Amino acid sequence: MRQESNEFLKSYINNPAPTGFESSGQEIWLSYIKPFVHTYFTDNYGTAVGVINPDAPYKVVIEAHADEISWFVNFIGEDGFVYLKKNGGSDPQIAPSKRVNIHTPKGIVKAVFGWPAIHVRETEKEPIPTMKNICLDLGCFKKAEVEELGVHVGCVVTFEDELAILNNRYFVGRALDNKIGGFIIAEVARMLFENNIKLDFGLYIVNAVQEEIGLKGAEMIAENIKPNVAICVDVTHDTQSPFYDKKSQGDLAAGKGPVLTYGPAVHNNLIKVLINVAEEQTIPFQRAAVSRSTGTDTDSFAYSNAGVPSALISLALKYMHTTVEMVHQDDVDNTIKLFYNTLLKLYNGQDFKYIK
Numbered sequence: 641m642r643q644e645s646n647e648f649l650k651s652y653i654n655n656p657a658p659t660g661f662e663s664s665g666q667e668i669w670l671s672y673i674k675p676f677v678h679t680y681f682t683d684n685y686g687t688a689v690g691v692i693n694p695d696a697p698y699k700v701v702i703e704a705h706a707d708e709i710s711w712f713v714n715f716i717g718e719d720g721f722v723y724l725k726k727n728g729g730s731d732p733q734i735a736p737s738k739r740v741n742i743h744t745p746k747g748i749v750k751a752v753f754g755w756p757a758i759h760v761r762e763t764e765k766e767p768i769p770t771m772k773n774i775c776l777d778l779g780c781f782k783k784a785e786v787e788e789l790g791v792h793v794g795c796v797v798t799f800e801d802e803l804a805i806l807n808n809r810y811f812v813g814r815a816l817d818n819k820i821g822g823f824i825i826a827e828v829a830r831m832l833f834e835n836n837i838k839l840d841f842g843l844y845i846v847n848a849v850q851e852e853i854g855l856k857g858a859e860m861i862a863e864n865i866k867p868n869v870a871i872c873v874d875v876t877h878d879t880q881s882p883f884y885d886k887k888s889q890g891d892l893a894a895g896k897g898p899v900l901t902y903g904p905a906v907h908n909n910l911i912k913v914l915i916n917v918a919e920e921q922t923i924p925f926q927r928a929a930v931s932r933s934t935g936t937d938t939d940s941f942a943y944s945n946a947g948v949p950s951a952l953i954s955l956a957l958k959y960m961h962t963t964v965e966m967v968h969q970d971d972v973d974n975t976i977k978l979f980y981n982t983l984l985k986l987y988n989g990q991d992f993k994y995i996k
Contacts, residue, residue: 641969645830648672649803649823653813656741656798658710659728662686662849665706665819669847673826676833677845686849687861690829696842698988701870702828702979703858704821705851705937708814709961711797713742716787720780722751724771724797728852732769734962739800740776746790751776751797801963809968810894816957816965820972821873822847828979840988841868851937858937862944869910869986870941870950873975875957875967876901876928890928892956895968897924898975899954903934905942907949909992914951917982923974928954949992953978 641649652672657665666688670680677690688706709728716722722742736755741748754777755769767773776797780786803813811820829845831837844865849857851874862870878894879886892899900914918925933939934952942950953975958966 645827648826649811652823653803653815653819656710656743657706657708657815657819658796658798659707659850659852661710661743661796662706666847666849669706669822669826673829673845676829683860683864685857685860687857688847689861689865690845692829692832692843692845693839694842696840696988698841698990699844699865699867699869700841700983700986701844701846701865701867701941702825702983703846703848703870703872703937703941704825705818705849705857705874706822706847707849707852707857708798708817708819709852711740713791713793713795713797716783716791716793717775718783720778720782720786722776722778722786722791724774724776726771727796729961731961732771732774735774736769738963740797741800742776742778742791743796743798744790744792749778749789749791751778753777799963806966809970810958810966811969811972812964812966814963814965816967817875817960818851818873820875820955820967824873824972824975824979827976828983831976831980832983837984839983841986843983848937855937855940858940859944862941862948866945867941867948869990869992870938870948871910871914871953871979871982872936872938872941872950873953873955873979874936874938875960875965876954877960878956878958878966881958892926892928894956894958894966895970896956897926898971898978899926899928899956901928901930901934901938901952901954903930904932905934905939906951907942907992909994910949910951913985914953914978914982917985918978921977921981923978923981925974925978926956
């Protein structure tokens with residue numbers, strides 16, 4: 641990976657961007673892509689969009705979501721312990737022994753998720769971490785001490801883990817769901833610029849907010865842009881690790897290529913374009929199926945504006961919604977390649993209707 645791209649990835653992943661508080665991460669993302677686009681804009685809730693050919697009537701979106709799961713301070717006890725609410729799909733069972741950052745008006749306050757030692761837990765009724773019993777320890781003895789640090793109900797809390805490389809193969813860290821997608825679409829914009837590609841349609845590179853609480857940012861920006869085509873990138877589950885059932889969850893593996901999903905929201909004619917490109921460019925890919933929604937921003941685009949032909953490219957990810965999410969570097973490279981070459985196949989006025 642080129643040095644500038646590597647530095648961008650690290651700064652972007654390591655910067656916290658909890659749902660509803662994505663602004664600082666969006667500024668990093670915009671700063672990187674601005675040289676590669678003609679213009680950009682943001683909406684009221686922070687979705688960031690880089691635009692190539694803004695005056696073109698035919699609009700193509702490539703999209704990722706920028707937000708990560710986190711927590712909210714919900715209650716501060718008189719004894720100084722702090723209890724939380726989820727912000728997105730946060731998992732209380734991975735919280736014990738984790739270090740966190742509490743984002744306050746006075747700056748970052750450090751804390752830990754405390755948990756009783758194994759010596760006192762080994763009983764027939766050993767406690768399981770739940771939202772009712774996990775709490776933060778700030779090293780304070782009283783509620784007043786906590787409040788003096790600037791902590792109040794509504795402060796957002798994030799894990800402090802940062803990006804790492806495992807066995808020279810995997811990116812590992814928190815928030816790869818789905819900042820790795822934001823990195824991918826930014827790299828696509830860079831490649832188009834550096835290769836002097838002249839598209840005959842408007843390209844909207846969208847980094848949407850608030851996916852983790854119901855695809856809300858994508859809903860808003862889809863109504864704003866009113867695209868003709870949308871291709872989203874997100875993550876899906878690598879099912880090779882223990883505890884997965886391939887019969888029900890599919891047979892997907894990190895390192896075997898981007899995943900193309902079939903489902904009602906995914907337009908069959910658009911996914912055919914993606915498959916043709918993958919085969920022409922010898923890009924390995926995998927297939928997945930969903931029975932109803934994709935559970936990604938693809939749904940928001942597909943069902944907006946009287947229906948937008950939409951498709952989903954996913955990366956098989958290990959250990960979703962933990963601090964050790966893993967994606968294979970080959971999948972990142974191949975997803976960038978698939979996006980880039982697909983855009984070269986699309987054209988102004990392209991009609992994806994099933995019946996003409």
